Amino acid sequence: MEVIISDGQNVIIGKWKKxxxxxxxxxxxxxxxxxxxxxxxxxxxxxLPKSVLRRMKILAAQRQSSxxxxxxxxxxxxxxxxxxxxxxxxRQATLLEKGFNLGFRKPASRNELHEx
Numbered sequence: 001m002e003v004i005i006s007d008g009q010n011v012i013i014g015k016w017k018k019x020x021x022x023x024x025x026x027x028x029x030x031x032x033x034x035x036x037x038x039x040x041x042x043x044x045x046x047x048l049p050k051s052v053l054r055r056m057k058i059l060a061a062q063r064q065s066s067x068x069x070x071x072x073x074x075x076x077x078x079x080x081x082x083x084x085x086x087x088x089x090x091r092q093a094t095l096l097e098k099g100f101n102l103g104f105r106k107p108a109s110r111n112e113l114h115e116x
Contacts (some may be wrong), residue, residue, distance in 0.1 A: 046071075 060067050
């Protein structure tokens with residue numbers, strides 16, 4: 001099957017023309033439906049100040065998303081950052097305990113110091 005993308009708008013598959021956006025939208029919807037089907041969800045009750053909720057709804061609309069999806073992304077990001085923090089902190093503490101070679105060489109004697 002030969003796929004040719006002509007002017008960025010149309011996809012030609014064999015002899016049929018389909019709008020690129022429609023095809024991509026179909027693929028995206030199928031992917032999202034699959035992901036949502038395998039992810040078990042749990043509803044929660046959340047109390048937010050009205051001003052925060054209003055601004056969140058505006059932000060969700062601007063991003064063509066939902067309040068639920070925005071909150072899910074924010075919580076997932078916090079969890080990811082938290083789980084990455086502890087191993088990174090341990091690695092850095094180990095490096096500090098080991099120390100770094102800065103090229104310092106202790107002088108042999110007091111006289112060698114004053115010769116400089």
